[in-house]
């Protein structure tokens with residue numbers, strides 16, 4: 001399955017998953033519904049980050065170059081002025097190139113990593129003042145989104 005198929009399949013599958021979760025957990029505040037939806041949707045495409053030419057990897061490359069260059073520039077600009085830009089851009093570009101290569105459908109295509117991804121929702125819930133129900137909602141939304149990708153790939157391993 002490609003990016004679009006994973007995204008669209010996951011997108012429509014949200015409805016039954018949402019209904020099941022809300023039946024079990026109970027209603028959550030609108031902000032948790034929306035953030036849960038976004039965690040879920042990102043999860044449906046995120047595992048293919050480990051594939052060199054995947055759409056999600058390209059999108060993350062864009063975010064990486066943008067954020068690392070900007071953060072670095074704001075750090076060096078006081079001392080280097082304009083020259084801070086080429087330095088910061090060089091740092092962003094080279095640091096991405098030296099990141100270790102990952103095997104496609106390796107560790108990122110596992111239930112273990114689905115769990116790790118879901119843990120990212122915990123600090124978000126705490127920051128937003130979530131109670132037990134909304135925290136569980138965010139966690140499970142992230143978990144189901146990511147795990148559905150693995151099921152569709154037929155690579156459901158621990």
Ligand SMILES: [Zn+2]
Pocket residue numbers: 047048109149153
């Ligand atoms: Zn995949």
